[in-house]
Amino acid sequence: MSVDRIAFICKGNAGRSQMATAFAERERSERGLDIDIVTGGTDPADHIHQAVIDAMQGRDIDISDRTPRKITPDDIEDVDSVVTMGCSVDEFRPPDWTGQSQQWDLEHPGGDDVDEMRGQRDEIERRVTAFFDELEATETDGDPSTET
Structure with a gap:
């Protein structure tokens, strides 16, 4: 699947x-991939949680803006793969959408505990890296130019 x-x-x-x-934007850049990335919430907050901003700064990523x-x-009409965390794709899926979805079972840590957020950040980073590993493996499966 492309x-x-x-x-x-x-x-x-x-x-x-x-x-x-x-993390996906970083992976896309480091791997030289041409992938659009969309994000959103089913019930968006007013601002990014400060503990999230602080935790990401620990990875030299600034999301404060x-x-x-x-x-x-409409946002996912042309999306090939949706990853949900704490919600379901059924909440916003267009009726004719044919993409793939996966649910990451990640609890909302609540509050502004930076240490707790760092643990979740590390788990999300691991999952995003694995997700991109799978994307690249799928892209190269069956492509004779990538076999050694």
Whole structure:
């Protein structure tokens, strides 16, 4: 399956999906991939949680200028793969959408505990890296030019 567009979605778009999006942007850049990344929330918060901003700064990623936004069916109409965290793709899926989805079972840590957020950040980073490893493996499967 060729993946040109992915989405990371959670309820508030103020923590988990923002971290996943930032890590995905880094992976896209480091791997030289041409993939659009969309993010949003089913019930967006007013701002990114400060503990999330602080935790991401520990990975030299600044997301302090980002704003949570509502995800809409139009946002994912052309998305190949949706990753949800704490919500379901059924909440915003267009009726004719044929992409793939996966649910990452990540609890909302709540509060502004930076140590707790760092643990979740590390888990999200691990999952995003594995997700991109799978994308690259899928892209190269069956392509004779990539076999050694």
